[in-house]
Amino acid sequence: MIGVLFDKWGLTEKEGREILGCTLDEYQEMKQGKIEGFSGEVDEKICGALRIRTALKFWFVDEERRNKWVKKPNKIWGGKCASEMMIVDIKGVRKYLESDVW
Template identity: 35%
Template sequence: MLNHDLTQHERRVALKGFFSIAKIWDLSETEQKALLCIEQDESLGKWQKEGESVPPWKVIERISCIFGIYIALRTIFPTEERAAAWVRKPNRQFDGKPAIEVMLDDPYVVRRYLDAQLQ
């Protein structure tokens, strides 16, 4: 359960972190929206501008999951490049689909898989 006492500044920092990961993983705007569970007709621009609107809790929860995936990958792989490449490579664990395809549907599946790999 997330701490719903996060300040607006802290939520903006989380969003900024997400956009950094999106850049590293080379996510399209469509992929970013799907990962954040926001409508495709909604603009990311309002969140990308410093000091603009603050994301709702459902978005913060998704960002938390994405952070966990990113950290797990950086723990498993020796370089950021290899970790980022894993996101797009076909994976037997996901019936041959790349992890990003699974994440677009349900990022928690990938998070649980990676957490188990770290045990």
């Protein structure tokens, strides 16, 4: 599930691993469908990514637009895109998106 989402967002394998803080082996297991047995921190970041996906559905009806938004420079983060910010603060990205949704 997470691998499909990251593919839709146009993330590289390296970006996906950096966002989740996981090893190459763990990331490949995720892309093959494994959904449990990861560290608490990795699980928390997977949950954060899924919540970002949900919040984006409220922001953008069009799937293509919401998927492109993740890689689009954003003035809220000084010209960095959401995927760059997720690497350093996935909770912050999630909270930003959810604050305007809920």
